[in-house]
Amino acid sequence: MSDALLWRTLAREGEARTGVILTRRGAFETPVFMPVGTLGSVKGVRFEELEATDLDASIILANTYHLWLRPGHEVIRACGGLHKFIGWGRAILTDSGGFQVFSLSDLRRVSEGGVEFRSHVDGGLCFLSPEVSMEVQAALGSDIVMAFDECPPGQAAHDAARASMELTARWARRSRARFDELQREGADAGQTRDANGSSDEARMGVDGVSGRQAIFGIVQGATHLDLRRESLARTVEVGFDGYAIGGLSVGEEKEVMYEVVERVAPSMPSDAPRYLMGVGTPEDLVECVARGVDMFDCVMPTRNGRNGQAFTSRGKLNIKNARWTTDTRPLDELCACSVCRRHSRAYLRHLYMTGEMLAAVLLSHHNLAFFLDTMRRVRQAIRSGEFTRFRREFLVGTGSGVE
């Protein structure tokens, strides 16, 4: 039987690596940044823009928890799965809902079976479990499904972190089992070919992937390296198409996060993608690529954009600042995105100060362009053996301050 997802390494430099991920919706290179489309839209950014050459996002992330609550996975299934529902033909990764339950909902009660909680939308009682998460993600038909995990606080003590990690390990097994059943049952709404054909040949595409959903496991253990090691071993034992580091960027110190990534990522299977969930700033991305990570997602480009903050090659720029009132330069003089090619700081400041929606649209676009272009430059640097120099110069640049 062929694989749902294939990974090939293209080049390495130290722990940093560039590779290619082949999914049923095409191939893309790593390290990769996934824009976040929580409710099925990358806030304020049209899909045409995501596909345009200055962004050219190969994969986006959508949130199972949010889509499960609204519009509901059966609505999305009835519309032919998430790709058809939102009108996006490239790859989609869905998270499991675990993190949102822990970060957004009230009154949650965790048991062996799953999590009971109240919806942040209408207060209704909900129950999410490995099985439910897999069923929802099958109805969404995403290309990469995440196992259902428990995400403890960043500063969780060893005992609590162990209990949580062990629960995550048991849930990983249940996630994998229910996922496999659902694939066999044909519940996946995002099939790109007949995944229920009578032979492997019928399922095989010219590109060598099966057309089924892929599933990633998640390594937990908070900041405790022994727990992280054990979590990794138990996750690999279950066996997944890729592996993620969860439970970071949730309140711990940045140096602690880097340390955990540095100790965990290089031990993750080298023949599968490594995904650091929910991270981070452009500097975090570069630093974690240096520690062996291949995939990232973060709301920062769009959320900070809506709040008037631009990321640039010389660091962060606050568009509200009065010093930009008549500044006709683009946000970033080194950026070639459609916003920087056309609009000045003065105009963007005016739009922001007058509450024009276009401020959020344009700042989000530029920020995504900066994140995605940074990843493009990282890939080029690794391929040409210049990543160490790139990393040093990038950090000097973003630390220099916007003029």
Add this chain to the structure above:
Amino acid sequence: MSDALLWRTLAREGEARTGVILTRRGAFETPVFMPVGTLGSVKGVRFEELEATDLDASIILANTYHLWLRPGHEVIRACGGLHKFIGWGRAILTDSGGFQVFSLSDLRRVSEGGVEFRSHVDGGLCFLSPEVSMEVQAALGSDIVMAFDECPPGQAAHDAARASMELTARWARRSRARFDELQREGADAGQTRDANGSSDEARMGVDGVSGRQAIFGIVQGATHLDLRRESLARTVEVGFDGYAIGGLSVGEEKEVMYEVVERVAPSMPSDAPRYLMGVGTPEDLVECVARGVDMFDCVMPTRNGRNGQAFTSRGKLNIKNARWTTDTRPLDELCACSVCRRHSRAYLRHLYMTGEMLAAVLLSHHNLAFFLDTMRRVRQAIRSGEFTRFRREFLVGTGSGVE
């Protein structure tokens, strides 16, 4: 001396006509709809989209009052004029600020000199007059400037309407005088060539327009036809590059508006564009083209889009309606805009119901596409002598109700 703006009639059918307006920023055909960019942005719609083939807006409107208050015309002048400030190279018409003073501000006091009022932004005391309006519009450097007028309520009694119309007539003369001075002084920030050259030849472009701003006069008189006739005569006596009907769509009955347009538009100079300010629905546009109007502007496509209303070939569609929950059809099955080519009613409803910014972005885009495409079809119909049939079928279609 060459003209700032040229008008050529291409074809007629009854009072309906199609023509071409040549401005210093290129030619465009009429009847034309101008998207409204109040503060220098058509709310939620990027300029790239306005330029794309499905919208292809040839001219947009910006509001002098709003831009004068924020960011201030001196900021815009410092950034090289409005075109450079916002990043739009096609034509811009600015209104005079008169209508906004009357519709938005408190405590206004009208005198022969002008209007004193309090800003709707910060309550500060402001004074707008024909001279100030011309100075602001010169700093903006728009391609078509509107004379400063007083806009009485739609139901103004004859005496009040006469006094207001006479004031508007005196202000038209002062507007024209100050406008001409400013052109001579080179105050226009939007010059496309040396408008202060030593000879007419130096000012003349290959396209035969002078490179200076054009100015339109405004006919007032509320719903009183005798006052409208007198206003028209006095405005034409001053002499402008084009003529507008102001003070409609401000509370009067729709049939009254049509009647005024029907009686006024055909009497307006046939060798200049006729502009009906602030109107209207797609049906209004078609009906007023039939009565001889060439130019329109209205906030309806974007404002109603933000409120979840789509205009379609079968009438209005309320995207909030639960009947669209799993409807995979586009907003308008006859529309070829980028939104209708890609997104379903179900998705747009979901975006709207969850408060996603993209709902406003996409609905505004579609609505603009519908208005602009309607004008395109009107022009084709007049050229091929089929406007009467088009008008009848269009009204049947939009009256039939969305399925």
